[in-house]
Amino acid sequence: xxxxxxxxxTAAPLRRSNVDTDQIIPAEYLKRITRTGFEDGLxxxxxxxxxxxxxxxxxxxxxxxLVAGPDFGTGSSREHANWALLDGGFRVVxxxxxxxxxxxxxxxxxxxxxxxxxxxxxxxxxAIEADPALPVTVDLQAExxxxxxxxxxxxxxxxxxxxxxxxxxxxxLTERHVEDIEAYESRRPxxxxxxxxx
Amino acid sequence: MGQTLAQKVYEQHVVRRTAGEPDLLYIDxxxxxxxxxxxxxxxxxxxxxxxxxxxxxxxxxxxxVPTLDILSPIADPVSRAQVEALRRNTAEFGIRLAPMxxxxxxxxxxxxxxxxLTQPGMTIVCGDSHTSTHGAFGALAFGIGTSEVEHxxxxxxxxxxxxxxxxxxxxxxxxxxxxxxxxxxxxxAQIGTGGGQGHVIEYRGSAxxxxxxxxxxxxxxxxxxxxxxxxxxxxxxxxxxxxxxxxHAPQGADWDAAVEHWRxxxxxxxxxxxxxxxxxxxxxxxxxxxxxxxxxGLPIGASVPDPAQFADESERKAAEQALEYMALTAGTxxxxxxxxxxxxxxxxxxxxxDLRVAAALLxxxxxxxxxxxxxxPGSVAVKQQAEAEGLDQVFTDAGAEWRGAGCSMxxxxxxxxxxxxxxxxxxxxxxxxxxxxxxxxxxLVSPAVAAATALTGRLTAPADLPDAPIPAGV
Numbered sequence: 001x002x003x004x005x006x007x008x009x010t011a012a013p014l015r016r017s018n019v020d021t022d023q024i025i026p027a028e029y030l031k032r033i034t035r036t037g038f039e040d041g042l043x044x045x046x047x048x049x050x051x052x053x054x055x056x057x058x059x060x061x062x063x064x065x066l067v068a069g070p071d072f073g074t075g076s077s078r079e080h081a082n083w084a085l086l087d088g089g090f091r092v093v094x095x096x097x098x099x100x101x102x103x104x105x106x107x108x109x110x111x112x113x114x115x116x117x118x119x120x121x122x123x124x125x126x127a128i129e130a131d132p133a134l135p136v137t138v139d140l141q142a143e144x145x146x147x148x149x150x151x152x153x154x155x156x157x158x159x160x161x162x163x164x165x166x167x168x169x170x171x172x173l174t175e176r177h178v179e180d181i182e183a184y185e186s187r188r189p190x191x192x193x194x195x196x197x198x
Numbered sequence: 199m200g201q202t203l204a205q206k207v208y209e210q211h212v213v214r215r216t217a218g219e220p221d222l223l224y225i226d227x228x229x230x231x232x233x234x235x236x237x238x239x240x241x242x243x244x245x246x247x248x249x250x251x252x253x254x255x256x257x258x259x260x261x262x263v264p265t266l267d268i269l270s271p272i273a274d275p276v277s278r279a280q281v282e283a284l285r286r287n288t289a290e291f292g293i294r295l296a297p298m299x300x301x302x303x304x305x306x307x308x309x310x311x312x313x314x315l316t317q318p319g320m321t322i323v324c325g326d327s328h329t330s331t332h333g334a335f336g337a338l339a340f341g342i343g344t345s346e347v348e349h350x351x352x353x354x355x356x357x358x359x360x361x362x363x364x365x366x367x368x369x370x371x372x373x374x375x376x377x378x379x380x381x382x383x384x385x386x387a388q389i390g391t392g393g394g395q396g397h398v399i400e401y402r403g404s405a406x407x408x409x410x411x412x413x414x415x416x417x418x419x420x421x422x423x424x425x426x427x428x429x430x431x432x433x434x435x436x437x438x439x440x441x442x443x444x445x446h447a448p449q450g451a452d453w454d455a456a457v458e459h460w461r462x463x464x465x466x467x468x469x470x471x472x473x474x475x476x477x478x479x480x481x482x483x484x485x486x487x488x489x490x491x492x493x494x495g496l497p498i499g500a501s502v503p504d505p506a507q508f509a510d511e512s513e514r515k516a517a518e519q520a521l522e523y524m525a526l527t528a529g530t531x532x533x534x535x536x537x538x539x540x541x542x543x544x545x546x547x548x549x550x551x552d553l554r555v556a557a558a559l560l561x562x563x564x565x566x567x568x569x570x571x572x573x574x575p576g577s578v579a580v581k582q583q584a585e586a587e588g589l590d591q592v593f594t595d596a597g598a599e600w601r602g603a604g605c606s607m608x609x610x611x612x613x614x615x616x617x618x619x620x621x622x623x624x625x626x627x628x629x630x631x632x633x634x635x636x637x638x639x640x641x642l643v644s645p646a647v648a649a650a651t652a653l654t655g656r657l658t659a660p661a662d663l664p665d666a667p668i669p670a671g672v
Contacts, residue, residue: 016515017512017515017516018391018493018516022632026610026632027611028611030234030611031262031279031280032280033237033240033279045631045632070392070512071390071392074391074392075422075628076326076609077234077326077342078234079344079345080344082343098395099425100396101327101341104346105345105346108343108345108346158218159218159220170345171245171353173357175352177222178353180214181213181222181353181355183213184224185224185354189459191452191453191455192320193226193314193315193446194254195227195254197294
């Protein structure tokens with residue numbers, strides 16, 4: 001996973017609530033067995049069917065920060081949604097509320113999710129609609145979103161922030177505790193099921 | 199202060215707890231399917247890692263599988279390659295696989311309970327958001343992404359932080375023709391798709407206790423549609439009776455020891471929930487969705503809502519977008535909406551009881567001439583049970599299609615899909631845009647409403663049919 005410290009780019013306003021992961025990337029793109037190259041499926045139905053969809057507008061085509069309505073990433077647990085956003089050039093998604101699994105997957109894939117109050121999301125929408133070239137900085141170290149003369153603080157949990165700043169792989173971290181895992185396994189009741197053929 | 203059921207199960211699985219870090223939680227059962235696992239196995243290979251507990255891991259093929267002609271190679275080369283990757287990966291890492299054609303094959307959330315692998319008090323994960331289904335047994339079960347699949351394969355653990363606790367209490371008696379699906383659609387309509395965010399939901403109350411295991415699975419299955427990663431129900435005699443004698447259930451003295459433990463798995467009287475929701479079962483009627491998220495549902499007697507009635511701007515905008523996509527006009531009675539297709543199946547409603555309810559309504563009748571009905575059992579075992587009871591004959595005599603087991607039309611990954619503009623009444627779990635096929639329009643319904651709708655070709659409750667055998671509230 002790539003480390004995330006601070007990112008400056010332009011932002012696209014996605015004025016929709018309940019953007020589910022089927023919209024971020026439809027199931028037919030999930031048949032692939034690779035971990036990259038999902039950009040062609042990113043929001044493909046809206047990109048195909050809605051000429052004025054925000055990412056079809058040239059002024060937002062190179063945005064790297066997505067500013068979305070509440071309940072972003074609901075539905076399916078597909079991490080392909082996070083990969084598609086990264087493959088499509090996004091490093092940050094800002095929303096007032098994220099679905100739990102999407103947010104958790106983001107921390108594993110190196111996509112930063114930032115929760116801001118809906119009023120701050122609205123203010124950011126207004127600013128980037130007035131000036132699509134407005135540079136927006138998302139600073140994970142300082143926990144701030146900055147644009148124009150505005151600075152908005154956000155919160156992340158310290159452990160997740162440390163992992164993202166360092167770009168650390170969870171499996172490697174957990175493997176340091178293999179003795180704890182072995183000790184736990186020695187205490188498990190014998191009647192718990194095994195998946196081997198009965 | 200007492201503990202909730204979910205807190206008890208969580209605490210019993212903490213491998214390591216250190217201030218400033220997530221807990222490390224042990225995983226008792228890891229279910230694997232072809233879609234969310236290939237990149238995880240690649241990750242293991244790249245790092246030279248093995249699967250720590252292949253004996254606590256089980257795989258099956260479900261999302262990509264065709265439901266016709268299942269013994270031939272999959273025609274779609276991309277789907278076939280994904281299924282073949284799972285076969286190679288499970289063989290290489292020593293994981294049991296129930297492939298297409300196997301008697302244990304089926305939707306991952308149907309086969310776990312059916313084999314008795316899903317038991318009370320366990321932690322269960324799968325790279326699939328409907329893993330919450332297994333919570334019906336009093337297990338803490340939740341969906342994970344592919345990076346976490348790799349983590350569980352390698353370590354049999356997951357870093358976790360405790361969730362907030364929500365109680366959804368459903369008291370009273372369900373009216374005839376009203377089912378578990380209607381309960382959960384009503385819950386989601388009430389609290390919204392983000393209502394359970396950050397929470398584990400415990401379903402409780404007299405109406406929940408009266409439900410069969412199949413019905414409890416339907417409710418826990420759709421916890422994710424309310425935003426909760428997990429939903430669960432305290433195990434009781436209904437749970438124990440369902441499990442006893444299943445292939446992986448404990449036997450003899452082990453059974454007694456297990457039941458003794460399972461009886462302790464309930465929320466303490468003084469447990470504190472962060473949020474409580476109450477539903478009066480007697481007030482419920484069949485629910486159907488009108489929009490493009492599962493929270494956009496109403497009793498079948500209602501009409502398509504006017505977006506202008508929503509006070510919240512983002513809800514109003516969502517309603518406008520939904521009506522446009524669904525090609526619906528505000529004020530249209532839901533009962534006047536015509537459908538092309540009825541889908542009975544999925545991890546939500548593809549179990550034997552669901553098929554029995556639908557077959558009882560279809561027996562001796564004919565599916566509407568302009569309507570196609572697909573009946574897809576959730577597993578090979580469900581299919582065999584239904585055929586032993588003659589239900590397949592009831593469906594085919596009525597003009598419905600009787601298919602092989604799989605995820606089928608719940609999602610557009612296999613040949614069973616809606617065509618652009620087609621409209622379905624579906625017993626599945628998601629009415630998202632394009633979920634059942636590009637441009638398809640989905641109304642989520644119970645199995646009883648699905649069957650009644652198949653007979654008339656428009657959204658219909660069983661009670662709307664003359665002389666219909668109305669199923670008791672289940």
